[in-house]
Amino acid sequence: MAYTCFNYSVADHIAHIQLSRPQALNTMNREFWDEIPAVFAEIDADASIRAVVISSTGRHFTAGLDLNFAGSALKEDGGDLGRAREKFRRHVKYMQQPFNAVDACRVPVIAAIQGGCIGGGVDFITACDIRLGSADCFFTIQEINIAIVADVGTLQRIPHLLPQGLIRELAYTGRRWKAEEAAAQGFLNRVLPDADSTLAAAMEMAQEIARKSPLAIAGIKQVLNAGRDMSIEQGLEYVAVWNAGMLQGEDMRRAVTAQLSKGEAEFDDLVA
Structure with a gap:
């Protein structure tokens, strides 16, 4: 456009x-x-x-x-x-x-x-x-x-x-x-x-x-924005559920491997 x-x-x-x-x-x-x-x-x-x-x-x-x-x-x-x-x-x-x-x-x-x-x-x-x-x-x-x-x-x-x-x-x-x-x-x-x-x-x-995991970045923004309208207890529950749902891919493994090898991880794009 x-x-x-x-x-x-x-x-x-x-x-x-x-x-x-x-x-x-x-x-x-x-x-x-x-x-x-x-x-x-x-x-x-x-x-x-x-x-x-x-x-x-x-x-x-x-x-x-x-x-x-x-x-x-x-x-x-x-x-x-x-x-x-x-x-x-x-x-x-x-x-x-x-x-x-x-x-x-x-x-x-x-x-x-x-x-x-x-x-x-x-x-x-x-x-x-x-x-x-x-x-x-x-x-x-x-x-x-x-x-x-x-x-x-x-x-x-x-x-x-x-x-x-x-x-x-x-x-x-x-x-x-x-x-x-x-x-x-x-x-x-x-x-x-x-x-x-x-x-x-x-x-x-x-x-x-x-250069960071786009899935983790999206999660951070979502949790921070949602937390504006939540108590601390509600926010903690929200992020626990978020991570339970989203930490199922390759990003964390790649990030940890890169940290251990002092390299830089490459991450897949989000899905449109």
């Missing part, structure tokens, strides 16, 4: 999604909301992919929601108000799906962020597994600045990543949150000097992940 909002490529078990509308600050137009679920469906259907890197182009990772697109969703058609609100609720659910698709992707997703990551951009990267940023990157929970409640994922996912007091400050004030502070709070795994080195570091990390 051809995409209009980003470039998409796959090489050496790594999928690369690169936002490609720098002249529009990579704002999220109607096509973005349609194409992100489509590309992640393509990724999940490609058993050779073991990691995903998301990067961008131009000055900013993304300036967030395209306001023209947002305005069109708020137009009333003069009909019944209750029906209009039900339609808007379905519109919000439609906009939640792209980032749900990122979160649910069976392989790890790494974001390489440069410049501004604003509004919907924060929703986007909080759905990723790992975030790397350039020294000039910054984040803004922008929705308060246009008098709305963030509604496509930030307020639901960021509590698993940051302390409550900081989350509330950022969400209530809409202030810029810079790379150094984001790294100190653990939101960014690493800060690199510039966009090129950030992307290079993300690709290097993706390559390291791609």
Whole structure:
């Protein structure tokens, strides 16, 4: 499938999604909301992919929601108000799906962020597994600045990543949150000097992940994601059942043999 909002490529078990509308600050137009679920469906259907890197182009990772697109969703058609609100609720659910698709992707997703990551951009990267940023990157929970409640994922996912007091400050004030502070709070795994080195570091990390057992990596992500809604006891039971079901192939034997021989194991792809 051809995409209009980003470039998409796959090489050496790594999928690369690169936002490609720098002249529009990579704002999220109607096509973005349609194409992100489509590309992640393509990724999940490609058993050779073991990691995903998301990067961008131009000055900013993304300036967030395209306001023209947002305005069109708020137009009333003069009909019944209750029906209009039900339609808007379905519109919000439609906009939640792209980032749900990122979160649910069976392989790890790494974001390489440069410049501004604003509004919907924060929703986007909080759905990723790992975030790397350039020294000039910054984040803004922008929705308060246009008098709305963030509604496509930030307020639901960021509590698993940051302390409550900081989350509330950022969400209530809409202030810029810079790379150094984001790294100190653990939101960014690493800060690199510039966009090129950030992307290079993300690709290097993706390559390291791609060398591991893809079945074990998929299991780790599934267990971690499921554990967000479980008690410790429930999580322990879940991982016990997962391993009882999944540790039946060759991956563990190959990994142990490679460790003993100081070599590197090769693993089969997942099944589409």
